[in-house]
Amino acid sequence: MNTDISRKKDEFETLLCFSKAIAAARHRSDLWEIVNEQLLENIGASYYTLCLINEDAVTHSPFLYSAEKKIRTVTGENPVMHLKHPVHDGIFNKAIDREEPVVFDLRSLIRQKNVPAYVIHWYNSGVKEMMLIRVCNGKEPKGVLYLYALKAGVFTKRRYGFFTSIADQLGTGVSNILANEKVELQLEEIRQYKIQLEQENRYLKEERKKDRLPADKTVGRSAAIRNVYELVEKVAASDATVLILGETGTGKELIAHQIHDSSPRRDKLMIKVNCAAIPANLLESELFGHEKGSFTGALDKRIGKFELADNSTLFLDEIGELPPEMQAKLLRALQEKEIERIGGKAVMKVNVRIVAATNKNLEEEIVAGRFRSDLYYRLCVFPITLPPLRERREDIPALVSFFIEKYAVGSGRKITGIAPKALQKLKAYSWPGNIRELEHLIERTVLLTSAGIITEVSLPSKNTMLFSRPDAETQVRSLADVEREHILKMVRLSNGRISGAAGAAAKLQLPSTTLISKMQKLGIRKEHFIDSGKENG
Numbered sequence: 049m050n051t052d053i054s055r056k057k058d059e060f061e062t063l064l065c066f067s068k069a070i071a072a073a074r075h076r077s078d079l080w081e082i083v084n085e086q087l088l089e090n091i092g093a094s095y096y097t098l099c100l101i102n103e104d105a106v107t108h109s110p111f112l113y114s115a116e117k118k119i120r121t122v123t124g125e126n127p128v129m130h131l132k133h134p135v136h137d138g139i140f141n142k143a144i145d146r147e148e149p150v151v152f153d154l155r156s157l158i159r160q161k162n163v164p165a166y167v168i169h170w171y172n173s174g175v176k177e178m179m180l181i182r183v184c185n186g187k188e189p190k191g192v193l194y195l196y197a198l199k200a201g202v203f204t205k206r207r208y209g210f211f212t213s214i215a216d217q218l219g220t221g222v223s224n225i226l227a228n229e230k231v232e233l234q235l236e237e238i239r240q241y242k243i244q245l246e247q248e249n250r251y252l253k254e255e256r257k258k259d260r261l262p263a264d265k266t267v268g269r270s271a272a273i274r275n276v277y278e279l280v281e282k283v284a285a286s287d288a289t290v291l292i293l294g295e296t297g298t299g300k301e302l303i304a305h306q307i308h309d310s311s312p313r314r315d316k317l318m319i320k321v322n323c324a325a326i327p328a329n330l331l332e333s334e335l336f337g338h339e340k341g342s343f344t345g346a347l348d349k350r351i352g353k354f355e356l357a358d359n360s361t362l363f364l365d366e367i368g369e370l371p372p373e374m375q376a377k378l379l380r381a382l383q384e385k386e387i388e389r390i391g392g393k394a395v396m397k398v399n400v401r402i403v404a405a406t407n408k409n410l411e412e413e414i415v416a417g418r419f420r421s422d423l424y425y426r427l428c429v430f431p432i433t434l435p436p437l438r439e440r441r442e443d444i445p446a447l448v449s450f451f452i453e454k455y456a457v458g459s460g461r462k463i464t465g466i467a468p469k470a471l472q473k474l475k476a477y478s479w480p481g482n483i484r485e486l487e488h489l490i491e492r493t494v495l496l497t498s499a500g501i502i503t504e505v506s507l508p509s510k511n512t513m514l515f516s517r518p519d520a521e522t523q524v525r526s527l528a529d530v531e532r533e534h535i536l537k538m539v540r541l542s543n544g545r546i547s548g549a550a551g552a553a554a555k556l557q558l559p560s561t562t563l564i565s566k567m568q569k570l571g572i573r574k575e576h577f578i579d580s581g582k583e584n585g
C-alpha cells in the first residue's frame with residue numbers, strides 16, 4: 049500500500065516536471081532532450097520512437113526517436129524506420145484506435161505472420177517488451193509513442209494511467225512544436241521573399257539608371273529649361289511638395305525623377321501612381337492599400353503606394369484626373385501625414401515626399417468645380433512649369449542628335465546625323481506633343497533610314513498642326529472661361545476680399561455687387577479661392 053502511494057507520488061512529480069518542461073519546449077531538439085533525460089528512465093524503457101501520421105493519412109513516419117548510435121543491434125540493422133510506413137501495419141493501427149496503451153511481448157509477436165520489419169529489428173536489438181500509446185492533439189489522434197524495454201514486465205497495467213498522461217502531455221508538446229516549425233518555415237519564406245524583393249529592387253534601380261538620363265546630362269541648355277534646372281536644384285534637398293505643370297510630353301516625369309534623384313531620399317525607389325490610368329474604384333486601394341477580405345475581390349492584403357513610398361518620394365502623375373472622392377482622401381493623407389488601409393484597424397504614420405504633375409490647368413479645373421482648391425494649394429507649394437518645345441526651339445538640334453544616337457544604337461543602324469534642311473523643318477514645326485512627339489518621330493525615321501544621315505522627315509500636315517496647336521493664341525476658349533479665370537486671379541490677388549479699396553471689385557473697376565452677381569453667374573464659389581487646408585509642414 050505504502051509503495052503504491054510513493055509510486056503515485058513519484059509519478060505525479062515526474063508528470064509535473066514533464067509538463068513544465070514541455071510548456072517551455074520550442075524546438076524538436078528540446079523535446080528530444082526532455083524525453084531522453086526525464087522520461088525513459090522514469091518509465092523503465094531503454095528506447096523510444098514517436099511516429100506521427102503523415103499528411104496523406106495512410107502512412108506514418110518517425111518524428112522523434114532515441115539516438116540511433118546508442119541502440120545495440122545484433123544484426124547491425126537500424127530498427128528506426130525512416131521510410132514511410134503504412135498506418136495499417138498491424139501494430140501502429142492497434143494503438144491509434146485505443147485510449148489505453150497496448151503492450152506486446154516481442155518474442156511471441158515476431159512469430160506471427162506479416163510482422164513489420166521494424167518489430168524484428170527491435171527484437172534483434174534485445175527488446176523484450178514494446179508498449180504503444182497513442183498521442184493526440186486535443187481529441188484528434190496524431191501518432192503513436194513506441195516505448196521499448198530490454199526486460200519483460202516493465203509496462204505494468206497499474207501504471208497505464210501514468211503512461212497515458214505522459215502521452216497526453218507529449219501530444220500538446222508535439223502540436224506546439226509543429227505549429228512553431230510551421231511559423232518558422234513561413235518566416236523563412238518571408239525572409240527569402242524579402243531578400244528577393246530587395247534584389248529585384250536593386251536590379252530595377254540599376255536598370256532605371258541605365259535607361260534614364262542623369263540630371264547633368266538632360267538634353268537642352270536653352271534659357272527656358274535652365275530656369276527649370278535651377279528650380280529643381282533649389283527644391284530637391286527639401287521635403288517640399290512640388291507640382292510640375294506643363295503640356296503633355298514636356299518631360300514632367302523626367303523632372304520628377306531628377307528631383308527625387310537629387311534629394312536625400314534618392315537611395316529608395318521613387319514610387320509612381322498614374323492617377324488617370326487606374327479605374328476610380330481601384331485608386332483608393334492603389335494609394336492606401338487594403339486588408340484581406342476588406343471588399344469583394346480583396347483576396348490578399350495589399351500594401352498601398354503611400355506605404356511603399358515611406359521615406360521616399362511618391363510621384364502622382366496626372367493629378368488633374370483624380371476623382372473628387374479621392375481628392376478628399378488624398379488631402380486628408382497629406383494633411384495628417386498618416387494613412388489607413390481599406391478595412392484596416394489602425395492608422396499608419398508615413399513620411400512621404402509628394403511630387404505631383406499634370407498637363408491640365410488646375411485653376412480652370414477648380415473654377416469648373418472639378419478640382420478642390422484646398423488640395424490644389426496643398427500641392428502647389430513649389431510649382432515648376434515646363435516650357436513647351438516650341439518655346440525652346442534652340443534645344444531641338446541637341447534633342448534630335450540625342451534621339452538619333454539612342455535609336456540608332458538600339459536598332460543597330462549606322463546613322464550619323466541629320467541634313468540641315470530636315471533639321472530646319474523640325475525647328476519650324478509647332479510640336480503639340482512636345483519632346484515625346486519629337487522622340488517618336490526620330491525613332492520612326494531611324495527605322496526607315498538604313499545608314500548615313502537623315503535627309504527626310506515626315507511631319508503631320510499643316511491642317512493637323514493647326515488643330516492640334518495648344519498655343520494660348522490659337523486655343524479656342526469661351527468668353528465666360530476667360531472672365532472666370534481673370535476674376536479668380538483678381539480675387540486671389542486680393543486675398544479673397546471682394547469689396548473695399550484692396551478688394552477685387554476695385555481692381556476690376558466694378559461695383560462689388562456687380563462682381564458678386566457675376567461670380568454667382570459664373571459659378572465661382574468661396575472654396576475656389578480660399579485654401580481651407582493646413583499649412584504644409
Ligand SMILES: Nc1ncnc2c1ncn2[C@@H]1O[C@H](COP(=O)(O)OP(=O)(O)OP(=O)(O)O)[C@@H](O)[C@H]1O
Pocket residue numbers: 261266267268294295296297298299300301302303365406407450483484487
Ligand atoms: N530634356 C530631355 N532630354 C531628353 N529626353 C527627354 C527630355 N525631356 C523629356 N524627354 C523624353 O521625352 C519623353 C516624354 O517625357 P515625360 O514622360 O517625362 O513627359 P511628361 O511631361 O511626363 O508627359 P505626360 O504629360 O504625357 O505624362 C520621355 O521619353 C523622356 O525621356
